Amino acid sequence: MSEGKLTSTGLEFFDAEHSADVVNARTAPETSARLREIMSVFINHIHAAVRETRLTSEEWMTGIEFLTKTGQMCSDWRQEFILLSDVLGISMLVDAMDHYRPTGSTENTVLGPFYVTGAPRCENGANICLDGKGEPLVVAGRVVDNDGKPVAGATLDVWATNDDGFYDVQQKGVQPEHNLRGVFTTDAEGQYWFRTVKPRFYPIPDDGTVGKLLTALGRHPNRAAHLHFIVKAPGFDTVVTHIFTPDCRYLAEDAVFGVKQSLIADFQKIDDPAEAERLEFTAPFWKVEWNFVLARCEDVGGNQRIPHE
Structure with missing residues (x-):
């Protein structure tokens, strides 16, 4: 019986050639099948990567320190591991x-690392920009199903950065609480609308481990300009999404690869003083019409990230 090889009773002692097999053989028989599958694949690939790159002890310790510092950067409002992912x-x-x-x-x-629960419920038409910065924007549209029928009572949880490129939770005591956050509900026709400001590009937090990694890779930290939405309704698959401005120079190189062609909206500049006054804006202002199409739960595959209320 040779050391570290497969035997009738399993694997014995560790050796570099069969390292993944040795580790996976230690998983207990009563372990759930799904956990066994996931861990086995991860261990196989990680061990293969270590062998392929001929990782040194010093390099591995650098990786461990990187992950340790990544965890230490996390807080109630900042999730450095989500940024890394x-x-x-x-x-x-x-x-x-x-x-x-x-x-x-x-x-x-x-989803991004700056979603927080508990945003205020707002009436349609409310202005969620509380700091008065930025170019005024009105967002309006409908929530419908795949047949084009309105989804009444759908909720739209909205959040965005201010015109300085920061979320409210990044500037506690500087921005008003819940600045550029709100939850809206569609009416009987599936309609919603609210007032905000035109989004702008911004850098993801680059003062931590993720920022250092991007610098080392020669990558910038900028996200394409967008508004965040979580759209949900009973019986429908929850949508976690953005809408992007078409004029942002970072559309094709978003730092987190979040841009999809179908999510680039048409932002129109409106120079109508009477309409601006009605909206309590000053002309010109921006307008975007955007419809969300929800799929019924029975028509989708996979799991929903955020459960329905």
Whole structure:
């Protein structure tokens, strides 16, 4: 019986050639099949990567320190591990595999690290810009199903950065609480509308481990200009998505790979003083009409990231 080789009773001692097999053989028989599958694949690929790159002890310790510091950067309002997942394209890949919807349904994109629960419920037409910065924007549209029928009572959880490129939770005590956040509900015709400001590009937080990694890779940290939405309704698959401005120079190189062609909206500049006055804006202002198409739960594959209320 040779050391580290497969035997009738399993694997014995560790050796570099069979390292993944040795580790996977330690998984207990009562382990759930799905956990066994996931861990086995991860261990196989990680061990293969270590062998292929001939990783040194010093390099591995650098990686461990990187992950340690990444965890230390996390807080109630900042999730550095989500940022890491995002900039590596993993968030988008997992999301793409986990959300198969009928053609024509609104596509998902990344949740991002700055979503927070508890945004205020707002009446349609409310202005969620509380700091008065930026170019005025009105967003209006409908939530419908795949047959074009209105979805009444759907909720739209909205959030965005201010015109300085920061979310409210990044500037506590500087921005008003819940600045550029709100939850809206569609009417009987599936209609919604609200007032805000035109989004602008901004850098993801680059003062931590993820920022250092991007610098080392020669990549910039900028996200294409967008508004965040979570759209949900009972019986429908929840959509976690953005809408993007068409004029942003970072559309084709979004730092977290979040841009999809179907999510680029048409932002129109309106120079109508009477309409601006009605909206309590000053002319000119921006307007975007955007419809969300929800798929029924029975028509989708995969799991929903955020459960229905």
